[in-house]
Amino acid sequence: xxxxxxxxxxxxxxxxxxxxxxxxxxxxxxxxxxxxxxxxxxxxxxxxxxxxxxxxxxxxxxxxxxxxxxxxxxxxxxxxxxxxxxxxxxxxxxxxxxxxxxxxxxxxxxxxxxxxxxxxxxxxxxxxxxxxxxxxxxxxxxxxxxxxxxxxxxxxxxxxxxxxxxxxxxxxxxxxxxxxxxxxxxxxxxxxxxxxxxxxxxxxxxxxxxxxxxxxxxxxxxxxxxxxxxxxxxxxxxxxxxxxxxxxxxxxxxxxxxxxxxxxxxxxxxxxxxxxxxxxxxxxxxxxxxxxxxxxxxxxxxxxxxxxxxxxxxxxxxxxxxxxxxxxxxxxxxxxxxxxxxxxxxxxxxxxxxxxxxxxxxxxxxxxxxxxxxxxxxxxxxxxxxxxxxxxxxxxxxxxxxxxxxxxxxxxxxxxxxxxxxxxxxxxxxxxxxxxxxxxxxxxxxxxxxxxxxxxxxxxxxxxxxxxxxxxxxxxxxxxxxxxxxxxxxxxxxxxxxxxx
Amino acid sequence: xxxxxxxxxxxxxxxxxxxxxxxxxxxxxxxxxxxxxxxxxxxxxxxxxxxxxxxxxxxxxxxxxxxxxxxxxxxxxxxxxxxxxxxxxxxxxxxxxxxxxxxxxxxxxxxxxxxxxxxxxxxxxxxxxxxxxxxxxxxxxxxxxxxxxxxxxxxxxxxxxxxxxxxxxxxxxxxxxxxxxxxxxxxxxxxxxxxxxxxxxxxxxxxxxxxxxxxxxxxxxxxxxxxxxxxxxxxxxxxxxxxxxxxxxxxxxxxxxxxxxxxxxxxxxxxxxxxxxxxxxxxxxxxxxxxxxxxxxxxxxxxxxxxxxxxxxxxxxxxxxx
Amino acid sequence: xxxxxxxxxxxxxxxxxxxxxxxxxxxxxxxxxxxxxxxxxxxxxxxxxxxxxxxxxxxxxxxxxxxxxxxxxxxxxxxxxxxxxxxxxxxxxxxxxxxxxxxxxxxxxxxxxxxxxxxxxxxxxxxxxxxxxxxxxxxxxxxxxxx
Numbered sequence: 001x002x003x004x005x006x007x008x009x010x011x012x013x014x015x016x017x018x019x020x021x022x023x024x025x026x027x028x029x030x031x032x033x034x035x036x037x038x039x040x041x042x043x044x045x046x047x048x049x050x051x052x053x054x055x056x057x058x059x060x061x062x063x064x065x066x067x068x069x070x071x072x073x074x075x076x077x078x079x080x081x082x083x084x085x086x087x088x089x090x091x092x093x094x095x096x097x098x099x100x101x102x103x104x105x106x107x108x109x110x111x112x113x114x115x116x117x118x119x120x121x122x123x124x125x126x127x128x129x130x131x132x133x134x135x136x137x138x139x140x141x142x143x144x145x146x147x148x149x150x151x152x153x154x155x156x157x158x159x160x161x162x163x164x165x166x167x168x169x170x171x172x173x174x175x176x177x178x179x180x181x182x183x184x185x186x187x188x189x190x191x192x193x194x195x196x197x198x199x200x201x202x203x204x205x206x207x208x209x210x211x212x213x214x215x216x217x218x219x220x221x222x223x224x225x226x227x228x229x230x231x232x233x234x235x236x237x238x239x240x241x242x243x244x245x246x247x248x249x250x251x252x253x254x255x256x257x258x259x260x261x262x263x264x265x266x267x268x269x270x271x272x273x274x275x276x277x278x279x280x281x282x283x284x285x286x287x288x289x290x291x292x293x294x295x296x297x298x299x300x301x302x303x304x305x306x307x308x309x310x311x312x313x314x315x316x317x318x319x320x321x322x323x324x325x326x327x328x329x330x331x332x333x334x335x336x337x338x339x340x341x342x343x344x345x346x347x348x349x350x351x352x353x354x355x356x357x358x359x360x361x362x363x364x365x366x367x368x369x370x371x372x373x374x375x376x377x378x379x380x381x382x383x384x385x386x387x388x389x390x391x392x393x394x395x396x397x398x399x400x401x402x403x404x405x406x407x408x409x410x411x412x413x414x415x416x417x418x419x420x421x422x423x424x425x426x427x428x429x430x431x432x433x434x435x436x437x438x439x440x441x442x443x444x445x446x447x448x449x450x451x452x453x454x455x456x457x458x459x460x461x462x463x464x465x466x467x468x469x470x471x472x473x474x475x476x477x478x479x480x481x482x483x484x485x486x487x488x489x490x491x492x493x494x495x496x497x498x499x500x501x
Numbered sequence: 502x503x504x505x506x507x508x509x510x511x512x513x514x515x516x517x518x519x520x521x522x523x524x525x526x527x528x529x530x531x532x533x534x535x536x537x538x539x540x541x542x543x544x545x546x547x548x549x550x551x552x553x554x555x556x557x558x559x560x561x562x563x564x565x566x567x568x569x570x571x572x573x574x575x576x577x578x579x580x581x582x583x584x585x586x587x588x589x590x591x592x593x594x595x596x597x598x599x600x601x602x603x604x605x606x607x608x609x610x611x612x613x614x615x616x617x618x619x620x621x622x623x624x625x626x627x628x629x630x631x632x633x634x635x636x637x638x639x640x641x642x643x644x645x646x647x648x649x650x651x652x653x654x655x656x657x658x659x660x661x662x663x664x665x666x667x668x669x670x671x672x673x674x675x676x677x678x679x680x681x682x683x684x685x686x687x688x689x690x691x692x693x694x695x696x697x698x699x700x701x702x703x704x705x706x707x708x709x710x711x712x713x714x715x716x717x718x719x720x721x722x723x724x725x726x727x728x729x730x731x732x733x734x735x736x737x738x739x740x741x742x743x744x745x746x747x748x749x750x751x752x753x754x755x756x757x758x759x760x761x762x763x764x765x766x767x768x769x770x771x772x773x774x775x776x777x778x779x780x781x782x783x784x785x786x787x788x789x790x791x792x793x794x795x796x797x798x799x800x801x802x803x804x805x806x807x808x809x810x811x812x813x814x815x816x817x818x819x820x821x822x823x
Numbered sequence: 824x825x826x827x828x829x830x831x832x833x834x835x836x837x838x839x840x841x842x843x844x845x846x847x848x849x850x851x852x853x854x855x856x857x858x859x860x861x862x863x864x865x866x867x868x869x870x871x872x873x874x875x876x877x878x879x880x881x882x883x884x885x886x887x888x889x890x891x892x893x894x895x896x897x898x899x900x901x902x903x904x905x906x907x908x909x910x911x912x913x914x915x916x917x918x919x920x921x922x923x924x925x926x927x928x929x930x931x932x933x934x935x936x937x938x939x940x941x942x943x944x945x946x947x948x949x950x951x952x953x954x955x956x957x958x959x960x961x962x963x964x965x966x967x968x969x970x
Contacts, residue, residue, distance in 0.1 A: 039959070042540070046570075047960050049550065143698030144682070167877035171835055174871040178842055178864065184575065185850075185860040186683050189606035189661040189821060192850055192860055193842075198581060201574030201607055216902060223933055224898040270692050271685070324695065325711035326688040330540070333688070337547040340707070343788050347711030392933035396943060399902060399929060400922040403909055404951055407918060408961040410573055413910055420906030427899050431890040432827050450863040451685065457857050458682050459655055459698070534962075569962050 003130055010359025014367050019062050019360065023368045026063035030070020031372070033087075035078050037398075038211050038405030040087030041071035041314075042330040049338055057342035058357045062364040064338055065318075068331050069121055069365065072274065072311045073372045076113035080106055080303070081386050082398050084215030088207045089274035089310035091440055092282040094214050096295060096302030103298050106384045111377065112244040112252060112300050113307045118373040120260040120308030124315035125365045127264060133351065136323035139268050144455035145466050147271070149476035151449040154276055155442065156480040157283030159487065163296070163435040172429070173438035179204050180446025187454055199414040206275075206443045208406055208415045209422045213436045215402045216423025221430065223395045243377070244300060252304035255285040259308035267313025270320055270328040271448060274313035279441050281309035287487065296435075315365065322346050322358060528590060528764050529564040536594040538579020540572040544789075545595040548622075548752065551785040552775060559778055561771040566593075575599050577609040584615040586757045590764030593619060596753040596805075598663050601812045606661050606821055613805050617760045620772035621753035621796030621804055623786060625705045627667050628720040628735065630712070632697055640721045640741045643701065647677035655680045657690035657699035661821060664690070664703040667724055667748050669815045674743040694718060705750070706732060706790035724748045731790055751808055752791065753801055769798045827890040828882040835875040842868035901932055917966025919956070923948035 013019060026048075033044035044067045052060035075090025080097035093113060100109035127135075142150070155173070162169020182193045183203030194200040244252070259281040266277035285305035286295040295302050317328040325347030327333035339346050344354055351358055386394070406419040426436055460466035468474050537549045546568070553566045571579035576599035583594045594616075604612035629640065637643045647654050656679045658664025668681050682699055684690040687708050694702040695717055704712075706729060712718035713732070720735045724746055728737055738746035754772060756765070775781050776795040786793045796804050816822040846852060846861030846868065853859050891899070905925050912921035927944040931937065952970070955961045 033959070036954075043959065046540070046546070140692065140696030143693055143696055165878070165881060167874050167881055171871060171874040171878060174867055174874060175835070175838075177867045178838070178871065181864045181867065184607050184660075186660050186685065188854065188860055190850075190860060191607050192864070193845070194608075196608060198574035198577035198607075198609060201577055201603075201609075202572075216906070220895070220898050220902050223902065224892075224895040270689055320692070324692070324717075325715075326692050326695075328688075333543070333686075337543070340788055341547060341551070341784075345711045345714070348715040348717065349711070390935070392930055392935040393939065393943070395902075395933055396926045396929035396935075397947065399905065400909070400926040400947055400951070403906065404918070404922055404955055404963075407963070408955055408959060411569070411571055411961060412573060412578065413913060413918075413964065416906070416910055416913075420903060420910070423906065424899060424903045428827075428831075428890075431895070432824070432831055434831070453863070454858055455682050455684070458680065461652065461680065462857050 006355060006359045007129055007363060009356065010361075010363035011366075013058060013356055013360030014062070014363035018056070018059055019364060020367065022059045022063040023066050023364050024371060026066020027070035027073075027368050027372050027375070029063075030067040030072075031074035031077070031375070033067065034071030034074025034090070035086045036405055037078055037084045037086060037215060037402045038207050038409050040075075040089075040207070040331070040409075041068045042334055043408070044068075044071060045331055045334045045338075049334065049341075052338070057339075057344055058360045060342065061335070061338065061344075061357070061361055062368075064335055065361060065365065066368045068335070069311060069314045069368060070372060072121075072307075072314045073114060073117045073376060075310070076110065076117070076303070076307055077383055080109045080113065081383065082215065082394070083218035084398065084402055085207065085210050088210065088444070089278050089313070090306075091207075091210050091214065091275070092278045092306035092437070093303055095282070095437055096297075096299050098218070099296070099298035100300065100303065101387065105298070105300075106387060107380055108244045108248060108300065109303050110380045110383060112248060112303050114373050114376040114380070115244070116252065116256045116259070116304040116308040117311040118369055119256050120263060121311040121315055121369045121372075122366065123257075123260045124264045124267075124312040125362065125369070128315055128318065128365075129362055132319050133323050133348065135268060135319050136348075138265075139270065139320050139324065139328075141472055142269055143470075144452045144459060145470050145473040146476065147269075147448060147452035148456055148467065149473040149480070150266075150269070150272065151445045151452060153476050153480040153483070154280055154445045155449065156483040157280055157287075158438045158441060159484050160283045160286045160292075161435060161437045161441065163433055165433065168432075168434045169438050172434050172436065173442045176439035176442025177446040177449075179209070179439075180443050181450065183447075186451050187458075197414065199410075199412055203447060204418065204443070205409060205415065206440055208409060208418050209443060210440050211402050211406050212419040212422030212424075213426035213429070213440060216399065216419065217426030217430055217436070219395050219399055219402075220423065220427045222391060225391075248300045251289075251291075251299070252301040255281075255289070255301045255305040256308040258284060258288070259305045260312045263309030263312030264316040266309075267316025268319045268328065270326060273317065273329040274310040275444050277309040277313040277316075278306035279444065281305045287483075322350060323348060325350075528761075528767055529562060531591060532565050532567045533562070533590075534592045535566040535568045536579055536583050536592060537568060537570050538572065538576040538583075538594060538599070540570060545597050545752075546570060547789070548785065549595050551781070555775055555778055555781045555784075556771070558780065559774070561774050561778075562767070574609070575603045575607065577603050577607065577611075580604075580615075581610045583755075583757055584611040588759040588761070589757055590760045590768070593754050593756045593768065596621075596751065596755055598750045600755075601805075601809050602662055605809075605812055605816055613809055615758050616755040617758055617765060618798050618801040618805055619754040619756055619765060619768045620776075620798065621751060621794065621801040622772065622776060623752050623791040623793045624725075625707070625750040625752065625791055626723050626725040626729065627663060627703045627748060627750075628706060628709050628724070628732075629667070629671070629722050630691075630694055630702050630704055630709060630718045630720055631700065632694055633716060633719050634697065635700060637700070637721070638719075640736070640738070643721065644675045644677060647675070647679060651678040652680045654701060655682050655699040657682050657684055657693045657702040659684055659687055659690060661816075663748060663750055665819065665821075666812065666815045667703050667746070669819045670724075670746045670748055671738070671743065673818055674738070674745040691718070707788075710790060722746075725792070729790075729792070748811070749792075751804060753796065753804075765798055773797070824890055825882055825885040825887045828878060828885055832875045832878040832882065835871060835878070839868040839871035839875060842871075901929070905929055905932075913964055915966065917968070917970060918963035919948055919952055919970055920966050920968070922951060 075086035078086040079093035083098040085091040263277040320328040321332040846865040850861030851859040926947040930940040
């Protein structure tokens, strides 16, 4: 086993004092940035990048990578406690994490998030260790038609996210899609629905919307005393009480495994990434769960599924970065710049040219994941204390924190305005029972959906058959159709069965 | 009316006196904001941070440069932010293709006329790439195939950026028509090429080198007058008989309009020293495969106008501009 | 609920009609025989019309009564106004000062004591300064006091 030997050498690098320290700083920084509303790993990596100049490149990249997957862990904290997504990949964690916190099970939700993240991360690193160069080939199967099919598949999961009224759910999704068309058109370069504001040229950032729709809307709810008082666990916060119990695990483990594989593969695809992975993982979990009615009201597997997926995706994103030399996400794009800065050229040759770096980095991911899960489990009790804060202080401080996060994302006051506006809209939607999740999902997917559709048709010069003559695209589209049709048939059968009784 | 004109003149004089004169002997007496109109981690950001580091290490200015990212609108937001600070020498910005392309294609509020050129630092040429498994081994193969089948070959590139311009230049020079497929970024276009979803794509040497070395992509030609030192086997378009296909991304530094002459001189001198420094050439230029070329403020001003005309000409050709 | 849903459906309808008109008139439905910039918005809006009509039809069966209570409406107004004021103040006083002042004001408005509010202002200011400006190196717009 050549790989094992290389991995052991990698551990020799990763377990040096210097690397361990870098990893620790990285993951702690990652958790903080992940937990801050709105700010995601790409900001963190970019900010810390200059600090790593002139250091040993392996140490530096270990630290930067730590920020990346650390942020995936951290995002769950603010999602669960204050219903404010810490970063875009943590949006789905709000949906069930926060209701759990309202029921006094914040500890269990966070424990499950950490452990699911750990499992998702570690399994992915194992896959990565043994299969990275081979998997990189799979990334190349995806051209524009396949991306289009994948996005359709992602959108088809919306049918599982609608609340009481399917009409309202679909309308929410369509508004999300409409918002995704704002910005400069890829093909003509002309602004659409920008009203002359250059801030809108690059489109409406989805996290800016999610901060308002989830975060601020929930604060209004909280201030109005409508959301059921936030409360800490009734029982004493002992270490054991905090962890998810046996029943939770029984519900969660299949979803963690599915989330891991889904997350890893979607994370590998350039442009798709952790956010989309977490959405699809959540919707699949809801569909396959034995108790779908509990989703959105505090199902622990609704936390496990997206969290395992987003961590797996953050590892998956390293596949195209290292093995192909193309960045798969905003964060890996920053990492690519960093690698070049250190004169390490990622690409198929890096495994031969800089083995101590590649394997040191891989080994450090194992180490970092262990550090993260240990740190988070230790501090969950402290995080949960946040919920003891009197409501007026909590609302006031979280409100300004969300605004500061929204500003920092793009360094723009305009974005703060968007967040505030969607806060009000989100609250009204909540009162009218429009589900917010389809809106943000569509906003994430819409951009790629339209672009890949138009790219495919440019490639085929207007021939729609391009979507059905390519095998992978055909399979994905078939899965999407099945995802919509099968539950519909099942509902119909159930309905007619109950009628006949 | 006359009164207000006089008032303005006096005001201008007072401001001018405050601004110029002995006070400027000390320029810069506070840190200079270095605006990157893109997100942290992009090409311009990496360059800005590398510049900042060399400035600091080699003490090229008595005060530090502080990088500030102002992303949004393909540069429109950041450039508008800088342009608003008319006459302020404590703010400078990086220049890359979007400096020209965004004002031309989208409705950007400012364009190159709202800035004072400081220095040009280097240029990124473009390589025409194919997948090694493709039947096209040389530029001639490509052009022959394109002549046989107009719109038959797909070219991947970033939206309306330099990739589109290069495609347009080659189409015109060779009298052919490609099927241009726009992507969101260079990485996506390159992935599509590696996967065989498009026939050709354009890339900077820095982006392409990994793939070239690994044998996953082949460069057919380079869009500058002379072959690149690092890629001596890649012919230029003019060698292949298309001297019109010359295009590159110009990288440099600008300040807002009406910055005092003295400040421009100080900055210009500092960037000249940057260009001459070993660390800069080795740690940035070589690693990112940017072709070093220094322009002083005056030459850079001319180069900016020349680039702008070049973009306009191609955009008109391909119908983006009327 | 009934009235609220009906109003929201009408808003969605108007939005959809606006998008459809803009897509066709201004953006262009087709471009060289292929889907143009207006293609996707047009179809999105088209389906939005259908679902908005569905919501309108469904609303008939909803119970009446307001979706807001006095208190919820008040909180919606307070937090939205606080957001707008933060933005306006940031233009004059800088973002840090603005956030700190608004946080203090919110503590008071939501039923905190004056003492708590007074403590909140500098705490938020200092924490955010350290967190965002020092640690994350985000440059907040500055006010007349230089921060």
